Amino acid sequence: MDVIETKIEISRTGTYYKVGEDLSKRQWLCCHGYAQVADRMINKFDRREAKGEKVVCVEAPNRFYWKGVSGNPVATWMTSRYRLDEIRDNNNYLNKVYQSEINQDSKRVLFGFSQGGTTIWRWIHDQRPEFDIFVNYAGWIPEDLDLKILGDYLKGKKLIFIYGSQDEYLTKDRIDALEMIIERSGLDINIIKNSGNHSIDRDMIDLAVEK
Secondary structure, three states: OOOOOOOOOOOOOOOEEEEOOOOOOEEEEEEOOOOEOHHHHHHHHHHHHHOOOEEEEEOOOEEEEOOOOOOOEEEEOOOOOOHHHHHHHHHHHHHHHHHHHOOOOOEEEEEEEOHHHHHHHHHHHHHOOOOOEEEEEOOOOOOOOOHHHHHHHHOOOEEEEEEEOOOOOOOHHHHHHHHHHHHHHOOOEEEEEEOOOOOOOHHHHHHHHHO
16 A cells, blocks of 8 residues: 655644733743643743733643543643654744734743743744743753854843752753753853752742842
8 A cells, every 4th residue: 555645734723821911021932841731831920920021821732631531631842743843833833922922122031841941942943033031941952953053143142941959850860961962052051950840930930030
């Protein structure tokens, strides 16, 4: 049987959640982690909204049931199947939300937790969105990206990596490997370590932008 793989571009509906005013002085574009959803993640930014900041949390386009065939639906940005197609689709998706919601006269913060941090790194590498701060919270830096080419683009931008000492995914070996990627890429990243696990700490969000 001669099976031919064929691809076609389609339109899809993406969902994001936001709080705050369009003209606020600081604006956030956020991506959640694997098996999470955006309307839960945005609750972590209640302090930022209380300070008059705008927060936009984008939900990953691929959903599944956390318990296999039942339970709460959750989302993922990509899997290993047709990953390059999903990366391209994610980049286009984030472009549209960014262009629609983020005011260029504001201070712009990109925030990615876990898989969301990795997703933002790929978006940055491919699309070069303008931003002031990128908070990569417990997210990996993709080894397959040539980050050296971002040197001029990243000048003047603040890069922050946050992780918890009890994070079950970021073991010492993984952190050592990540630090090697950072050194090899010539990135100037401020690494902040706390005592938490693989979850978002509101205090760390505040520290990242108010330090």
